[in-house]
Amino acid sequence: MSARYLANRTGLQWAIGWLLAAMLVALAVPVQAQSARAKPAPAPARTVLVMGDSLSAAYGLPARQGWVALTAERIARQHPGWKVVNASVSGETTAGGRSRIARELQRHRPALVVIALGANDGLRGLPLAQMKANLEAMVRAAKGSGARVLLLGMRLPPNYGRAYAQGFEEVYRQVARQHEVPLLPFLLEPIALNRDAFQSDNLHPTAAVQPRLRDHVWTALGPMLR
Template sequence: MFLLLAGAALAGDDRRLLVLGDSISAAYGLSLEEGWVALAELALAERGLSVEVINASISGETSAGGRRRLPALVEAHNPDAVVIELGGNDGLRGYPVAQLRQNLAAMVSVAQDHGAEVLLLPMEIPPNYGPRYTGTFRKTFELVANEAGATLGPFPLEAVATDPALMQADGIHPTAAAQPRIVDTLLPALEKVLRP
């Protein structure tokens, strides 16, 4: 696990954002400074939001792994908002969607119980898993957000996934050039959960 602690010492009006994700948020194949999480901190500052970012994302992380780690993370960091960007690896491994739903709901509950606003980012998986699985997988994020009163964000790779020039050779992970577009996609939702 790595932590990207952004900015100087916290001032009284600073917000604290915990990002719990997989390789998409862990800047796979890039330096941490090039990833969307670090760039989002700068973009938020430009909009007048001073935010300490704790990036607890791990490449390969599943929803079950995030569920195990989140309680200690919220205790340690007391975030004002938590971004949950998990589920993609569950889908790629064909894990049961019911298990994903339980894990996402549990993470949202843990964050909310600590007084944090939650931004749940939906994931997508390739269509070769079949329409039934991919459809159920896709709907899970909206269902969990609606049931728990969390904010459902956009798919982080919405603006880049279909452009081969913005994806690494594996076709799964975005390039450095794609990261600012990811920030642009997510910024309105991030502002929504971070503004007091």
């Protein structure tokens, strides 16, 4: 064989080899792209929706210092598949919560709803029967959307009259019992007897005690995230 023939043959083999390699690379790209597309997307985070008043809206404080924000931080660390949406409004009554809950449920599609309303009903001396009806409507709406419900109760000071204060507290027990939802009887229980735990208005907790409220709520909320 001549040197020219060998050179031509070697060049042809190199060209064929290069062409085959290029074809293999071209074929591999769609396969890799298809594999990337086939990779399942991460599951969306489940939402805890908090429907409360100023006690949950961190009144008088930066929002990040409130018990709801502190709870969200703990959930992010311990239950990364969950997130918290705080839809609390200062001054909210149970009637206000009832009027808003359908919109909030549609917007956030929560898996769990925390209802922390009633304090403003009590402070204004509103009819307890109406307060009960409003809480029941909220519970039914939340459960009807497929969410579980945690009810946070409140208590009134004795100057509101023994009968009204006792009836107010009983509303939460009745709603929880009749609708089979967990109840934390008194949101402010860890700090209620400590005057220094409240701001100058004697109503709203200070930043220093918000972690205690978070821990108190966590005793009921934490197990519901498992």
